[in-house]
Amino acid sequence: MRLNLFVVCIAMAAGAASAQTSLPKTPPAPAATASALETREIRAQLAPRRFTTLAAEIGAKINRLPVPEGGAFKAGQVLIQFDCSLQQAQLSKAKAALAGADKTWQANKRLADLNSIGKVELDISEAEVLKAQAEVAANNAVLGKCSVAAPFGGRIAEQKVREQQYVQPGQALLEIIDDSALELEFIVPSKWLAWLKVGSGFQVKIDETGKTYPAKVQRIAARVDPVSQSVKLNAMIDGRFPELISGMSGQVLMVPAERASK
Structure with a gap:
């Protein structure tokens, strides 16, 4: 009886130790x-x-990158200059069209005063002037994208393009930082x-x-x-x-x- 009781005690102690080691560790x-x-x-x-990345807003060839990589610049300084000879020609064409439309409209207004032209013809000639003015404004806006100025003073962190390279609208050009x-x-x-x-x-x-x-x-x-x-x-x-x-x-x-x- 004593031997059996001793064996039972050993078994219970071993079970308790095993249960203790199997408990999960708390975080x-x-x-x-x-x-x-x-x-x-x-x-x-x-x-x-x-910091920011400057991207192209028009498709054109880069003429100049006046500030080298790592170079410092001031706010408003031109960092990228595009070749916009084609855009300049398109502006000249739009201005010539505007001048012709305006002359037609002025002539039609004088004829209208003499009752020699109908109101429809007069309104159409005026609409042509407005259309030509819009074309001139659009081309002027494009020419405004031909140079990219620094939004703040700082340094060129990375130059992603080179001079004489043609770029597409939205293409990343320069990474700049304000240090x-x-x-x-x-x-x-x-x-x-x-x-x-x-x-x-x-x-x-x-x-x-x-x-x-x-x-x-x-x-x-x-x-x-x-x-x-x-x-x-x-x-x-x-x-x-x-x-x-x-x-x-x-x-x-x-x-x-x-x-x-x-």
Whole structure:
């Protein structure tokens, strides 16, 4: 009897151990996730304040690209000049048609005063003038697309075409950036919002230069990620440093308030 009782006890202990090892592992608590986010290195990349891709609005051959790739330009400066000799000829043709239609209309108005022409003929001649005016306006609008000016000051990030190349409407030509101010985007624990505000200053160490630069928070995301308990920040380099360019990255040196007070 004692032997049988001993065997039963061993079997029950083994079953309990097996059940304990077979239990599924519970996921880490949100607090543990937030703690991991606080201790890890916060990385950020420099990005331009504004950037865009300039595309062709007409089909034409490129005559000039006055600013080379990487070159700087000012707002309103011509970046692309097309060969629009055909469009110019079409405008001249439209202007000649307008002049002829206007002369016909003026003559018909004088005849109408003498009751030598019907109202229908007079109205038709006036409509021809309006049609010719529309053609002139359309051709002037096309000629306005023969040069592309910079919408803002900055630099040429990428030149996608070359001079003497024929391009189609909608084809990408240049990628431009406004590097007058460089921005940073990174993620921090959401509980930092208790002390982190727009305008808060911090430092960022850039890998490519090995130097540390001042920065300021300029925007805080509109919502917190409930899973990771984190929030996205947008900051700007505080000052102008010629060695910094878009695409560089580095470590955000932001000390939580509770650590800074110790």
